[in-house]
Amino acid sequence: MKRLCSLVLAAVLCFSLAACKDKGETAYDLTEDTFFLVMTNMQYYPEQYLGAPMSLDCFTYALTDVDGNSHLCGVRKCSAGYGCTCGKDTIIGFLLESDEALPAPRNQSADNNDKTWVHLTGELKSADMTDITIHAYLPDGSVDPDKNETISFLTYKVATCELIEDASGLQYYVTK
Numbered sequence: 390m391k392r393l394c395s396l397v398l399a400a401v402l403c404f405s406l407a408a409c410k411d412k413g414e415t416a417y418d419l420t421e422d423t424f425f426l427v428m429t430n431m432q433y434y435p436e437q438y439l440g441a442p443m444s445l446d447c448f449t450y451a452l453t454d455v456d457g458n459s460h461l462c463g464v465r466k467c468s469a470g471y472g473c474t475c476g477k478d479t480i481i482g483f484l485l486e487s488d489e490a491l492p493a494p495r496n497q498s499a500d501n502n503d504k505t506w507v508h509l510t511g512e513l514k515s516a517d518m519t520d521i522t523i524h525a526y527l528p529d530g531s532v533d534p535d536k537n538e539t540i541s542f543l544t545y546k547v548a549t550c551e552l553i554e555d556a557s558g559l560q561y562y563v564t565k
Contacts, residue, residue: 415510419445424465425563428481435516435543443512443545446559447482448504449494455522455537461485461494463509463545465563481563483545484519485509491550498530502561506553514544 417438419427424445431438447463454460464482485491495505518541525536553559 414442415444416441417443419443419447421558421560421563425467425481428465431513431543432518432541435513435518438513439516440512442510444508444510446506446508446553446556448497448506448556448561449485449492450480450482450497451494452521452523452540455524460521460542461491462542463507466500466561467563479540482542484521484542485547486514486544487547487550489547489550491547492552500561502556502559504556504561506556506559508551508553509545509547509549511546511548514546516543518543 417423417427445463447465450462450464452460452462461484462480462482463485464480467479467481492505492507496503520539520541522537522539524532524534525538527533
């Protein structure tokens with residue numbers, strides 16, 4: 390049933406993309422209702438999203454890999470199981486690439502909505518995933534330097550970035 394739903398969604402999204410390309414509109418608008426579903430589909434079928442104009446509301450998040458390199462991401466938080474092997478909640482989103490400076494993350498360790506929220510427009514840069522290996526976290530939230538996990542991201546080329554001042558209508562967790 391899930392596979393059938395994914396196939397139907399992919400067909401609808403392809404037809405929407407064709408119609409939007411002709412009109413010069415955003416082909417994919419990752420909203421509260423579509424963020425998780427489109428991101429999940431994008432993980433499996435990134436080629437169908439290449440070159441399509443896309444917008445999303447997300448918060449900025451800095452990941453530091455095991456080598457000490459920092460990676461700026463645009464993410465939402467999702468429930469345990471997707472994208473991580475630790476069984477805890479994780480983030481889902483993109484590595485961000487921009488010609489302009491992007492807003493720095495705020496309160497990223499806090500499990501609340503008080504983040505640096507942004508509205509991005511742009512497109513998927515490539516269908517290739519980038520793996521970022523990070524240290525795993527212990528149940529108390531501290532880093533476990535003896536265990537690692539890898540998170541895979543697609544890269545989003547940012548065309549415009551607007552700071553969202555009032556994110557009260559946005560959900561920190563996405564589950565649909």
